[in-house]
Amino acid sequence: QLLFSIPFTLSRNAMNIANNPVGLDATVAWYGFGFILYAVFDLVFLTAFYKSGYKVGKSFTLAAIPMVFLMIAIEATSYIPALVWIDSCQPEHLLTQLPILMVGIVCYGVLVPLAYRISVKRFEKVDL
Numbered sequence: 001q002l003l004f005s006i007p008f009t010l011s012r013n014a015m016n017i018a019n020n021p022v023g024l025d026a027t028v029a030w031y032g033f034g035f036i037l038y039a040v041f042d043l044v045f046l047t048a049f050y051k052s053g054y055k056v057g058k059s060f061t062l063a064a065i066p067m068v069f070l071m072i073a074i075e076a077t078s079y080i081p082a083l084v085w086i087d088s089c090q091p092e093h094l095l096t097q098l099p100i101l102m103v104g105i106v107c108y109g110v111l112v113p114l115a116y117r118i119s120v121k122r123f124e125k126v127d128l
Contacts, residue, residue: 002034019087024078029086029097032104033074039104039111041067046115050122 009026024030045063049056078087085093086100 002031002038019089023075024087025089027087027089027097028094029100032097032101033070035101035104035108037067037070037074039108039115040070043111043115046119047122050119050126053123053126 005026012026019025024033041063044066045059048062049059077083085096088094
């Protein structure tokens with residue numbers, strides 16, 4: 001999903017379309033936050049699901065709870081005056097957003113393999 005949005009983000013910026021008034025625009029920081037959201041979801045969902053291998057709905061609901069809170073916190077940042085740069089497509093702000101992207105990539109790179117290892121151990125216990 002993140003990769004799919006890149007061409008549209010680039011074309012939107014090339015056309016100089018105004019900022020989205022109701023949420024974050026797709027910026028470098030937005031992609032970093034996306035990696036964090038996916039990592040948290042994978043960690044909670046996969047580890048919960050492979051406790052038994054059943055009840056995918058329960059695992060999904062458990063994973064959605066921290067994602068909702070993270071999404072609210074991420075979207076709220078655009079309304080904090082000191083953090084307005086998070087929602088900006090200006091070149092000087094994009095450089096400021098790079099650490100968020102790097103943190104997101106690191107979180108994804110750490111949490112997804114962790115989720116995998118935990119899930120494999122749990123699946124080995126329930127695999128009949």
